[in-house]
Amino acid sequence: MxxxxxxxxVTRIEGHARITIQLGDxxxxxxxxxxxxxxxxxxxxxxxxxxxxxxxxTSRICGICPVSHELASARACDALLAVDxxxxxxxxxxxxxxxxxxxxxxxxxxxxxxxDWILGYDSDPARRNVLGLAEARPELARQGIxxxxxxxxxxxxxxxxxxxxxxxxxxxVARPLSAAARERILAGxxxxxxxxxxxxxxxxxxxxxxxxxARVFGNFPSLFMAMVGPEGELEHTDGKLRFVDERGAVLAxxxxxxxxxxxxxxxxEPWSYLKFPYYLKHGYPGGLYRxxxxxxxxxxxxxxxxxxxxxLAGFRQLGRGAVLSSFHAHHARLVEILYAVERIEQxxxxxxxxxxxxxxVALRSRRRxxxxxxxxxGTLFHDYEVDRDGLVERxxxxxxxxxxxxxxxxxxxxxxxxxxxxxxLEEGLLNRVEAGIRAFxxxxxxxxxxxxxxxxxxxxxxxxxxxxxxxxx
Amino acid sequence: xxxxxxTLDGEPVSAREDETILDLCREHGVPLPTLCHLEGLSAVGAxxxxxxxxxxxxxxxxxxxLRAEEGMEITTSSDRLRRYRRQLVELLLAERSHVCAVCxxxxxxxxxEVAAAxxxxxxxxxxxxxxxxxxxxxxxxxxxQGRCILCTRCVRVCDEIxxxxxxDVAGRGAGARVVSDLASPWGRSDSCTACGxxxxxxxxxxxxxxxxxxxxGVKRREFLTFRTRAREQGPWxx
Numbered sequence: 065m066x067x068x069x070x071x072x073x074v075t076r077i078e079g080h081a082r083i084t085i086q087l088g089d090x091x092x093x094x095x096x097x098x099x100x101x102x103x104x105x106x107x108x109x110x111x112x113x114x115x116x117x118x119x120x121x122t123s124r125i126c127g128i129c130p131v132s133h134e135l136a137s138a139r140a141c142d143a144l145l146a147v148d149x150x151x152x153x154x155x156x157x158x159x160x161x162x163x164x165x166x167x168x169x170x171x172x173x174x175x176x177x178x179x180d181w182i183l184g185y186d187s188d189p190a191r192r193n194v195l196g197l198a199e200a201r202p203e204l205a206r207q208g209i210x211x212x213x214x215x216x217x218x219x220x221x222x223x224x225x226x227x228x229x230x231x232x233x234x235x236x237v238a239r240p241l242s243a244a245a246r247e248r249i250l251a252g253x254x255x256x257x258x259x260x261x262x263x264x265x266x267x268x269x270x271x272x273x274x275x276x277x278a279r280v281f282g283n284f285p286s287l288f289m290a291m292v293g294p295e296g297e298l299e300h301t302d303g304k305l306r307f308v309d310e311r312g313a314v315l316a317x318x319x320x321x322x323x324x325x326x327x328x329x330x331x332x333e334p335w336s337y338l339k340f341p342y343y344l345k346h347g348y349p350g351g352l353y354r355x356x357x358x359x360x361x362x363x364x365x366x367x368x369x370x371x372x373x374x375x376l377a378g379f380r381q382l383g384r385g386a387v388l389s390s391f392h393a394h395h396a397r398l399v400e401i402l403y404a405v406e407r408i409e410q411x412x413x414x415x416x417x418x419x420x421x422x423x424x425v426a427l428r429s430r431r432r433x434x435x436x437x438x439x440x441x442g443t444l445f446h447d448y449e450v451d452r453d454g455l456v457e458r459x460x461x462x463x464x465x466x467x468x469x470x471x472x473x474x475x476x477x478x479x480x481x482x483x484x485x486x487x488x489l490e491e492g493l494l495n496r497v498e499a500g501i502r503a504f505x506x507x508x509x510x511x512x513x514x515x516x517x518x519x520x521x522x523x524x525x526x527x528x529x530x531x532x533x534x535x536x537x
Numbered sequence: 538x539x540x541x542x543x544t545l546d547g548e549p550v551s552a553r554e555d556e557t558i559l560d561l562c563r564e565h566g567v568p569l570p571t572l573c574h575l576e577g578l579s580a581v582g583a584x585x586x587x588x589x590x591x592x593x594x595x596x597x598x599x600x601x602x603l604r605a606e607e608g609m610e611i612t613t614s615s616d617r618l619r620r621y622r623r624q625l626v627e628l629l630l631a632e633r634s635h636v637c638a639v640c641x642x643x644x645x646x647x648x649x650e651v652a653a654a655x656x657x658x659x660x661x662x663x664x665x666x667x668x669x670x671x672x673x674x675x676x677x678x679x680x681x682q683g684r685c686i687l688c689t690r691c692v693r694v695c696d697e698i699x700x701x702x703x704x705d706v707a708g709r710g711a712g713a714r715v716v717s718d719l720a721s722p723w724g725r726s727d728s729c730t731a732c733g734x735x736x737x738x739x740x741x742x743x744x745x746x747x748x749x750x751x752x753x754g755v756k757r758r759e760f761l762t763f764r765t766r767a768r769e770q771g772p773w774x775x
Contacts, residue, residue: 114673116747120639228638425748427676453673453724454747 081506082521083497084335085480089527093484096476098469098501099336110459115144115428115450120230122446122461127227128171128507131164131219132439134232135301136446140435141234143322144450145426152419153236158301159411160222160231161437162404165300166256167215168440169357169397169404172505173263174208177394180502181270185495192495207259211401214252218408221245236423246412257405264375264398271382274391278382280482281500282390282475285310287343287353288362289328289467291438294318296365298372298403300438306363307343307353311385315343321436324445324462341467352470355442356504357396362386369410372403390475390503397505428454439464441505465506475500489524489535497522543609552605559587559600567613570622570651572629572740573688574601577761578697583689586622586651589613597621622655631662632711633669634683635741641749642742645756648686665711672717674724677747678736682714685743691715691735698764703729715743734760 081098088094106125110118119137123130135157142149149157175194182200183192191199198205216226222241223229231238271278287310291303296317305319307327319327331340331348342351353359361380367373379399382392411417434447442464449458479500483493524533541552545561552561557580562569572584582599589600592610600613612618629648637643669682689706692715696702703726707716717723736744737756749755 112671114671114679114747117639117641124638453671455671455673 081501082523083476083501084523084525085476085484086525087487087527087532091487093477093480094527096473096480097335098472098476107459107461110456113456115141115448115454115456116234118446118448118456118459119232119234120228122459123228123230125461126507129164129168129439129441130228131160131223131232132437132444133446134229135161135437136435136439136444138232138234138237138435139437140433140446140448142236142424143433143435144428144430144448144454145234145424146429147235147424147426149236149424150419150421152240152417153422153424154302155411155414155417156222156237156241156422157232159408159417160219160229161301162408162411163215163218163222165215165404165438165440166401167212167219168505169401170208170212170215172440172502173394173397173401174205174212176505177499177502178204178208180495180499181274185499186492189491189495204263207263211256211259214256217252218249221248233423235425238423240420240422241418243418246418249408250412253405253409257402257409260398260402260405261371264395264402267395267398268378271395277391277496277499278389280479280496281503282471282478283388284474284478285388286471287315287346287351288359288386289343289353289355289443290360290363291321291436291443292317292364293368296363297368298360298364298366298400299368300360303438305436305443308363308386310388312362313385315345321443321445322434324434324436325447328462328467330462336469338466338469340469341462342470349470352474353467354390354471355464355467356393357400357440358387358390358393359442360438361396361399367399367403369403369406371406372399375399375402390471390500393503393505441465441507442467463507465504468504468506472501472504472506475504487524487526487532489522489533494522494535541605541607543605543607543611545611546613554604556605557601558589558598558603558605558609558611561605562587562600562613568654569600569613570654571601572647572651572686573690575690575694575738575758575761577758577765578690578693578738581689581693583687585625586655588618588621590615590618619655623657626652626655626657627660627662629686630657630660631664632667633685634664634666636683640684640742641745642684646742647740667711672723673747674722675729675731675747676724677731678723678733679745679747680715680717680723681743681745683743684741685715686741687713687715688740689715690738690740691744694734694738694761698760699730699732699734701728701730701732704735 084097085093086095110121113121118141119134122137123134125133179192179197183196194205220226222245223231287307289305289307291299292306293299293303305321306317307315309315316327327344328341329344329348333340342348343353361376367376376399379395432449434445436443436445444464445462447460448456450456476497479497483496522535523531526532539554541554543550545565545567550561550565559569570586572586573581580601582602585599587600588597590612591598637649672680692704695704703717704715706713707720708714718726718728736746737758
């Protein structure tokens, strides 16, 4: 008789989820599904609005990465105007996107995930959080909080507000950068850089302690997709797409984001509001690909800044070809933080960034456009169609967590196979399933554009669909 | 010119014969919320926020259209008036779709300011959220009926200052809408001179410039001051 395990809700992720573990007749794990059970319908209520309002409206999808939505949206609007955005605006958008990467990665690494390693997966769940971390390792907690704060302060200094700045507009940005704001950012930069280096050094040194997680947490061959610069360097805002396979070989390169539909298919399953994107040429579900920090480091030829290039070389030692375990996404986040801090310094060193020419003014010139950028969790696409007056007829959003959907299911199944014994949901299994999901840093409010609180429900189901056990956090 | 003496909230005040109670309140620093009123345009008493109590009269009267009379005793603030004002603003907020977060006028909106001033911390009426289409047919401006409070400032400025009379109000009650020409798309209006005065006087984000991002709408109303001064001092008053 086959059975099913359900974990519902999943904690310390952005959103609300339910996990079902399906057992086969032999009592072994047959399948696992990560359900996203909420629906917000953002795409519908953008319809009928002016496209010029979309950066402000779509940024409300998420309070963690509003900047990513705002930028992807503004880039789609640039394309509707058919303008070339002024260089200073391009640089400022890059800068804000990197600052957002720092704050979001710091949140994921320090606040949400590090309690699992510092306090242990089997420690008391009531203490296994950022407050417990502050007791056990006050310096690490302080550094993490300060690093995230700096990222937020950079966003505020450039865009005026930390959350939903309403600053990226069609054709550029609303305000130039002031010299005083540049100085404020630079003042906090050395500490951020030191934290990034120190944390990376510490975490890389603990690799031996994490061998089991690296083997079990989403460790399987798959494709990877990420944005890269013209020479294959790391690029989060202004690049084109590259697909690589599990050996690290490039399958497609310099794909225009506006052509993404020619490369990515989307399957729908009745049990989740998330769609299931796949690399079209390899079919569903064989075309499984991952996005996010792990994919970006697997796709890029080099980082493009000195310290991050060194760190990238160290990261590449974790695998042969591409690094396959999603557990290493944590490591990848730290490399990206280091890159972002270095790159922010480079961008600010160019005097052109203070230029007051930051917006191209134009009327709508196209009816359809796609904008993309690398959000902290992976590649984000905004695809718009508008009428003659610029009123929105169709909005289609392809979100990072949605693209990692298949990989997350496979990760849960892999962890359940390794840790499940019998027909009961033991604490140790639940903790590791959660931690496995958390390695993807999923943002469910974005991926379904759904409302919800952080929560996890896990159910264990038998072969006839009967509930054997359930656990709620 | 005759001078009239009356009391305003118990204080004796004097007024010229052409002065309204609202003029007197402004002159003496008595706070009175308004939305349809705008210095330089005619008064219509549409928003009813400046209602005051006149001793001896059972009806409340709008201060913006009420002339000062000899011996009047005016009360501008009482429990009843405060309750009514708050209700009025709540009804305005419930009537259409006011979503401040993504509105061009956010932070500079007179409806927001008045709501804060009269103490609206929530709306007790169900939101109607009528289906309203955006008119973005004009190359420079957009009309969002969802944010319109029917103050008719746009109608008056277009008629009284620009002289084009592009705007008018069509329909009745909750179905009333400002319309350009005879309810044709704004971009196809023959009378509109694209001067943008309607956009500058709009108290909310109902009329805005295409290029303004959310929260970026800055109103330029200097032309009203020039016009008022010229009318008072110069030969081209009408």
